């Protein structure tokens with residue numbers, strides 16, 4: 001007579017539990033592998049959408065891929081400030097502590113930037129910028145005019161600052177201030193900064209200043225630090241300098 005399956009024995013319970021875990025883990029890993037290309041394509045689409053938004057080109061309901069056709073991606077070698085081709089974009093460079101105003105420790109040597117073209121001419125340069133706020137790393141894009149100096153916009157797309165405090169950086173009226181500020185004064189040292197309080201009318205150097213976010217001075221300081229790093233000599237400074245010299 002065949003032996004009956006003992007559902008309550010320890011060995012059978014273990015066999016069923018382990019078997020079930022194996023089946024589930026195969027399903028979960030299979031799904032992760034199968035969904036990876038979709039996830040990457042969605043991330044790419046999201047990144048393109050943010051670039052279009054900071055460039056002021058995003059329209060509700062418009063096709064992101066079609067709008068992005070007016071944008072050219074170029075890779076910049078941050079050491080020289082020149083464009084590079086066929087390079088290893090995974091190469092990282094340590095940032096000396098005294099220069100690390102963004103608090104990021106290291107950065108890639110070769111970084112993609114975006115040329116927004118209008119009637120065949122360069123209209124905006126879109127640069128990726130990121131660095132520490134108060135609680136989190138803020139990731140965004142800065143739009144600069146072809147003179148390498150005037151800002152056209154700044155938009156963050158990922159951060160973990162506090163809702164109602166640090167996240168005021170996402171508000172449209174605060175972001176609107178980034179149209180037509182100046183990154184540099186007479187020298188190569190970045191001057192643009194988020195101040196504490198409101199920028200007084202007619203103040204000397206007001207062209208470099210952005211209103212502070214009430215109750216969120218520390219996030220504002222983070223934005224100042226990361227922008228001064230990325231527009232400085234260790235960031236896109238040499239690249240932007242090429243445009244400033246030619247304008």
Ligand SMILES: Cc1cc2nc3c(=O)[nH]c(=O)nc-3n(C[C@H](O)[C@H](O)[C@H](O)COP(=O)(O)O)c2cc1C
Pocket residue numbers: 134135161162163165166167213214215216217218219220
């Ligand atoms: C729970 C909590 C969350 C906070 N989140 C932020 C934040 O996201 N960004 C920020 O700059 N300050 C934040 N603060 C306030 C800072 O500690 C600090 O008081 C503020 O940045 C100073 O800015 P103020 O001089 O404009 O008041 C937070 C404070 C608390 C208690």
